[in-house]
Amino acid sequence: SQKIEQNSEALNIQEGKTATLTCNYTNYSPAYLQWYRQDPGRGPVFLLLIRENEKEKRKERLKVTFDTTLKQSLFHITASQPADSATYLCALDAAAAGNKLTFGGGTRVLVKP
């Protein structure tokens, strides 16, 4: 089955700096990859989707890259703000895995003023 690894250690970062999160996967080559934000006790909220044939996707201060050779996606938050503090989840969908979006365990980001 698909395995997704995200750094379980919290990422502490100073306001204004760029936060970079990693998402590594094994087995199936995903058709696309999604990133979600989750605040404590709340449901995940969709942020970005990137397809296997796309190398980079941007949305405001967020940037996602997708390297199918390395089996890795990087998620960047530029000019980070305390309001960006949350847990960020990556999720993969592979045709070989059926109709299922498989989630990583998430990485918690804490932006300090």
Added chain:
Amino acid sequence: EAQVTQNPRYLITVTGKKLTVTCSQNMNHEYMSWYRQDPGLGLRQIYYSMNVEVTDKGDVPEGYKVSRKEKRNFPLILESPSPNQTSLYFCASSTNRGPNEKLFFGSGTQLSVL
């Protein structure tokens, strides 16, 4: 407002007492799913439904039942809850389960089984 609504938000129950967690979406989505989230284990899919009267097992279906009699509703039923079902539960929906469909999640139901 487009949303997925779960109820209740918090639930404490005892072992063996049947319970139902409701989920409703107002976006006319075909696809709906239930997840549970546990520390260190991430989000794991329990059941999903591609459309009315079509349901299928996810990764951790044991001890759970679902039904999809109407497009908007997808209740999660625990016939005989056990303490290992203590968890944070999320319902989610999307237009369909195609390759570029994002999921909309409910606010969650924190369940404690004593």
